[in-house]
Amino acid sequence: MSSTTHEAGWAHASGALRGPSWLRTPGEVNELVPALWSSTARKVDGELEVGGVRVADLAAEHMTPAYVLDEADFRGRARAFRDAFAGWDVYYAAKAFWCTEVASWMAEDGLHVDCCSPGELLVALRGGVDPARIEYHGNNKTVPELRRVVDAGVGRVVIDSLTEVDRLAAVARDLGVVQPVMVRVTAGVEAHTHEYIATAHEDQKFGLSITTGDALEAVGRVLAAESLDLRGLHSHIGSQIFDASGFEVAARRVLALHARIATELGVELPELDLGGGFGIAYTTQDDPATPERLAEDLDRIVTHELRALGLARPHLSIEPGRAIAGPSTCTVYTVGTVKPVTLDAGAVRTYVSVDGGMSDNIRTALYDADYSCTVANRASDAPPVLARVVGKHCEAGDVVVRDEFLPADVAPGDLIAVPATGAYCFSLANNYNHALRPPVVAVRDGFARVVVRRETEDDLLATDVGGPVAAARGAAGVTSEGRAG
The missing domain is CATH 3.20.20.10 (Alanine racemase)
Incomplete structure (x- = not known):
């Protein structure tokens, strides 16, 4: 976070280009920082794999953006809390990330569940959680x-x-x-x-x-x-x-x-x-x-x-909640444009625009949250440059990763993976600009399966009851402003 505010937002504040003091230029821009990633994530010849599955293959099959959920990591963290706190009741906080599959994991692995809405309760019961083990x-x-x-x-x-x-x-x-x-x-x-x-x-x-x-x-x-x-x-x-x-x-x-x-x-x-x-x-x-x-x-x-x-x-x-779900998931995006922007004294910020944004991760805008990222589909010999990964939404504050070093040759078509997006990113996902919420793809032991499918345009229109009315008005020769055509 910048220490100086600006009426147009933190992105324009004095000193914002320098990046945070804790961010260091990497010695090897292709390497992962293991502490930020799920336990099975690794780079093989520059390509990111999670759960034994190439992220590039997941992107080709399921498109991007997509949440990639490392099942072994998620369940391992849940069991680690269960075992470390033996004799205590460990309630998994469903608000962090919740779907029927995860509910079934919690039931199988002996955790209790903390719900805070009728919808979360519905999913818990559908997933087989004993209601006596639910806190509301x-x-x-x-x-x-x-x-x-x-x-x-x-x-x-x-x-x-x-x-x-x-x-x-x-x-x-x-x-x-x-x-x-x-x-x-x-x-x-x-x-x-x-x-x-x-x-x-x-x-x-x-x-x-x-x-x-x-x-x-x-x-x-x-x-x-x-x-x-x-x-x-x-x-x-x-x-x-x-x-x-x-x-x-x-x-x-x-x-x-x-x-x-x-x-x-x-x-x-x-x-x-x-x-x-x-x-x-x-x-x-x-x-x-x-x-x-x-x-x-x-x-x-x-x-x-x-x-x-x-x-x-x-x-x-x-x-x-976050401590179980957060590290287990990364979000994969496709780069659409790369825009070097010249700022004060000839300094340049590289804006890397991806095909998601604040509709799938609003935490950067909402909480000033910091994230990391990596190019996921290839190795690069280019030097690192300080970049800002931004979304495609019609908001200047639509930022996914505020500051990170990426290879200077990052280009349209590259895949960008952001770690630690398992908590609250899917839970807070939204349809801003009528975006479709991404799928959640679980990976384990070289296999992948969709546990939450991508929204479709039919889903988007399912609750929009204006279509037939609009059609009737059009047939009657009435414009959208209510005047006769």
């Missing part, structure tokens, strides 16, 4: 939504407001069940992340404040509701977090509330959910912790706080 989030759950969730037998509903306590209690009572719940609390911790994904400070929409007393009031209301079963407290401090100190402060404050509930209300809650938000490596500036290190740190933090408070250990849970 949301800051504005409607009555029909809650009826659907409770009727499905979801194992935990995470209450997010005082209003929801009464709403959910009424729904559960009407359905004749006692619904297990968690109460989401805000611990007042400022996670070191983007403002929009820091979720435990007070001034935001999620949870109930410990400081103001809303959290304790919610707990009291839940305990008084015969149709609700309070299992514990839930805390989530944000996303893309590398520093365990945030979890330490949050755990201290949440467990202090846990202790107050035991002392003042006479109930020692049996569970505690510390949320997720574990970061991944998007570029060489990122240094994420392993699941084993995270498990060690979080266990140490909780054990220390419980000992200080004289409390028994509750059953613990976490919610990794």
